[in-house]
Every structure is written in structure tokens, then in C-alpha cells.
Amino acid sequence: DSGVTQTPKHLITATGQRVTLRCSPRSGDLSVYWYQQSLDQGLQFLIQYYNGEERAKGNILERFSAQQFPDLHSELNLSSLELGDSALYFCASSGAGTLLGELFFGEGSRLTVL
């Protein structure tokens, strides 16, 4: 158990819809990262937050947005969903006291867009 909690574990929705994925980082971790893993693209970095502020942005679509709240949990919002958005979405956290570059990943949220 990494200590990172992601909900929901599975989600099935239709094209054009909007969903929110939630991540609770390990206790005390200030950084949260979001990754997308699809069959053809591998594990893609989307975005990083540190203590509520966006720090790094990867290949995140404009239809996607994220935020980190004062209690440090994070949400990834996916809108105008397309079939190609079907993927595993992972959240990871890191913080003070952990090795530089050591990320702790949750078990992921599997999104299926029909």
C-alpha cells in the first residue's frame, strides 16, 4: 500500500460527458502528479502540483484540468470526453523526507468512455 488513494477505481461514461477523478496523497506529501496510461501511449505525465500551486505541465489536453486543494488532495477534471480518453489515470505524490524523485503511485482510476 503506497498510501496514495484514488477514487473511483473504475468509471464508465459516454462521449461528451465530464468526470472528476480524485486523489488523496500520502500524509504530509505536498506534491501531487497526474499520469495517463493508455495502451498505445504508455505512461504520460500530465501535471504536477506543489502545495496548491501548479508546478509542471506535461501533455495535458485543454479539455483536462486539475487542482490541488488546501487539504492537499487533488482532482483531475476531464471534460468533453472522447473515446481516446479511455485510459488508466494514476496519481502520485512525493514530499519532504522522501528520496528525491521517489514518487508513490496510487492504484489508478480506470476510465472507459463509450
Next chain:
Amino acid sequence: DAKTTQPPSMDCAEGRAANLPCNHSTISGNEYVYWYRQIHSQGPQYIIHGLKNNETNEMASLIITEDRKSSTLILPHATLRDTAVYYCIVRVAVNSGYALNFGKGTSLLVTP
């Protein structure tokens, strides 16, 4: 940004050492090499990291060449549970933060 190159797949017999190579010829002097693995569709798991010296922990050993252009992850006594995709990563700075860009990795199959 340094990129890494890994073989797409490898096999290893159970109980033998698994040696997973990685090329990172464009790595800069202050960039670390990280190794993660992902078992089936679980979240990736950190294994080890290093800068220039060889490193060892309870999971694996990391051997980095003197010129730092390549490294090898060694699982000394592979078990069936070590079957996974192994990722060699060089951390990159992005905006005011950083990211670990996972490539395709090496799919390691440990056989009985």
C-alpha cells in the same frame, strides 16, 4: 532533456540474476537516473536511483558506467513476482517543477 533507451523485452530464469540495460547518452552532469517497475496494471513502484556511484538497496543494484551514458539494473535473484515492466528514467525539469517521463520500458518475463 536526456532520453533513455531500453530493450522492449527480456527473459530471465527464476533464481538467476536479471540484468536490465539502459542507455542515457545525453544525460547531463547533475541528472539522476531512476528505475521504476510496474506490475501488470498496478501503479508504478520506485526501485532505486543513482547519480554516478553504484547503488544497492533491498530490491536491486544499480550500476552506472563511468561516463554515465548507460546503466544496468540488477535483480540478483529474480522471482516470478519480478515479472513486470521496468522503466529507466532521467528526471527532467518542467516549468518550475519536474517530471519523470516514463518511456516504453523493458518488459521482463521471469520464467520457472
